[in-house]
Every structure is written in C-alpha cells, then in structure tokens.
Amino acid sequence: MAAALSIVMPETFHGLCTFHIRRNFMKHLGNHYKENSNLPYMFGACMYEFEEVEQFNRVWEAMVKKHNLENNEWLSGLYRIRDKWARCMMKERWTAGMRSTQLSESLNAAIKNHLKLDHDLVQFFRHFNSVVDEKRHNELIAEYEMRQKLPMVGLRQTPMLVHASETYSPTVFVAFQNEYGESTTMVILRQQDAAMFVEFVVMRYDGGPERIVVFNRNDLSVRCSCKKYENEGILCGHALKVFDTVGIKIIPPEYIKR
Numbered sequence: 001m002a003a004a005l006s007i008v009m010p011e012t013f014h015g016l017c018t019f020h021i022r023r024n025f026m027k028h029l030g031n032h033y034k035e036n037s038n039l040p041y042m043f044g045a046c047m048y049e050f051e052e053v054e055q056f057n058r059v060w061e062a063m064v065k066k067h068n069l070e071n072n073e074w075l076s077g078l079y080r081i082r083d084k085w086a087r088c089m090m091k092e093r094w095t096a097g098m099r100s101t102q103l104s105e106s107l108n109a110a111i112k113n114h115l116k117l118d119h120d121l122v123q124f125f126r127h128f129n130s131v132v133d134e135k136r137h138n139e140l141i142a143e144y145e146m147r148q149k150l151p152m153v154g155l156r157q158t159p160m161l162v163h164a165s166e167t168y169s170p171t172v173f174v175a176f177q178n179e180y181g182e183s184t185t186m187v188i189l190r191q192q193d194a195a196m197f198v199e200f201v202v203m204r205y206d207g208g209p210e211r212i213v214v215f216n217r218n219d220l221s222v223r224c225s226c227k228k229y230e231n232e233g234i235l236c237g238h239a240l241k242v243f244d245t246v247g248i249k250i251i252p253p254e255y256i257k258r
Contacts, residue, residue, distance in 0.1 A: 002014050013093045013094065015090065015093070015099070017099075017100045017101045018085060018100050019100040021078070025040070028074040028075070029072070029075070039063065042063040042066075043063065045059060046059055046060050047086060047087065048099075049087065050087060051088050053088050055088070056082075056086055056088045056089075090231065091227035091230065091231055092227050092231065093231060094230065094231065095232070096232060096233060097231070097233075107131075107135075110131050110134075111128060111131050114127040114128075114130060114131055115127055158249070159249040160240070160244075160249055163249075163250040163251055164180070164251060167256055168256075172234065176234055179228075179234060179235060179237045182236075182237030183237035183240040183241040185204050185205055185237075186205065186237055186241045187203065187204075188200050188201065188242070188245060189202070197214050197215065197216055198215045199212060199213070199214050200212070200213045200215065200241075200245070211238040213225070213239055213242045215242050221252070221254070222235075222239040224238045226238060235251070235255055
C-alpha cells in the first residue's frame with residue numbers, strides 16, 4: 001500500500017493504524033509480557049504521549065534495554081518507520097486527528113451484517129448498495145441538523161465561541177470548545193517582541209510543558225510548537241490564548257479548513 005500511494009498520491013501522508021500496531025505488539029512481544037511488566041505502558045507512551053523526539057528516543061532506548069529487545073526484528077523494523085506512527089514524528093502531518101482505520105473497520109462491520117456466505121455477486125451488490133444508501137441517508141440527516149441547529153455552547157459565550165458555533169460542524173465545534181476552555185487555564189509567562197513577530201511562552205496555570213507561540217503582526221497568523229493545527233486542523237489552546245491577548249476575537253478565515 002505504501003509503495004502504491006507514493007506513486008499514485010505522492011502528496012498524501014501514509015500512516016500506520018495504531019490499533020493494528022498494538023495487536024501486532026501482543027503477537028510479537030507477548031512472551032516478554034510478564035506480570036506487572038511496564039513494557040506495554042512504555043510502548044503506548046512512545047506511540048501516543050511524547051511530543052518531543054528526544055523524549056521519545058530516551059524512553060524507547062530505556063524500554064529496549066530494560067526488556068532485552070535489542071535483537072527483536074519486529075520492534076527494530078517498527079522503529080525504522082516511526083515517522084508513520086509515533087506522535088512526536090507526526091506533529092506536522094495532516095491527519096485530522098485520525099490514528100487508526102476505525103472508519104473502514106466500521107464500514108466493514110456494517111456490510112458484514114447484511115451478507116451471507118451463499119450470496120452470489122448480484123445479491124452482494126444489492127446488499128452493498130443498501131449499506132451505502134443507509135450511510136448517505138445518515139449523512140444527509142446530520143447535514144440537515146447541522147444547518148438547522150446551533151451547537152450548545154458549554155462555556156461563557158464570547159465572540160470567538162459564537163463565531164465558532166456558527167462556522168464549524170457540531171463535532172468540530174465540540175473539539176474547538178474544549179481547546180478554548182483549555183486556553184482559559186493558561187498563562188503567558190513571557191513575550192519577546194521583534195519587528196514583525198512576537199514570541200510568547202505559554203503554559204497551564206497548574207504546570208505542564210511550555211509552548212512557544214509566534215504571532216505575526218503583519219498577517220495576524222500564529223504558529224505553536226505543539227503543532228495541533230498542522231496535525232488536526234483545529235487551533236490549540238496556546239494559540240487561542242495569544243489571540244485573546246492581542247485582541248483577535250474571531251477565528252481568522254485561514255484557520256477554518258473546508
């Protein structure tokens with residue numbers, strides 16, 4: 001699949017399904033999984049948690065050494081293609097937040113509910129079309145409800161949230177509202193002004209990693225070191241905190257993906 005995509009869709013990023021990686025992890029390393037072992041937790045942290053490459057490499061090396069996995073071919077091969085599955089390596093890859101093939105798996109499950117082993121080709125396509133029609137009908141209902149109803153605003157209404165509720169689909173709005181809520185728990189530690197750019201250091205009140213947000217005075221753009229927008233298409237709480245600080249009250253149009 002990877003070879004075909006590189007030829008047919010060269011601009012497309014090909015990632016690996018985290019669900020299948022975890023399943024193969026148990027198949028290839030199950031004999032290393034002992035009672036009270038932290039191997040699956042260290043592996044899961046490398047896949048989902050770490051945002052910095054240095055931290056990922058440090059924990060990976062400690063995991064391999066602690067569990068004597070230096071000569072494990074499957075794990076070594078997986079490390080060589082870490083840019084396809086490790087969170088820290090995918091920060092700037094556009095994935096819309098998807099890390100697994102749950103969409104295709106759910107479609108496969110829906111089709112299986114309508115099939116039997118003795119169906120011929122005509123019966124198969126008849127049932128397949130029924131599944132597709134049902135999916136499209138559900139999409140039309142969701143589209144209608146999105147246009148007829150504004151999503152519930154769970155936080156104090158502000159111009160930014162009102163604008164988001166009128167712009168985003170309900171699902172995306174919930175994700176945006178969560179980030180907006182996070183921004184209210186953040187503080188700007190310091191800022192450094194230059195001719196065109198202003199660099200802010202942002203973190204949560206209760207601690208956590210510091211993030212660098214660079215604000216461009218000319219085009220009012222922001223770029224955060226957490227790379228959430230580049231990866232998921234939604235502005236992060238750090239960037240929203242900076243927008244609030246500089247007085248930007250609605251979402252700039254270039255940050256609203258179609």
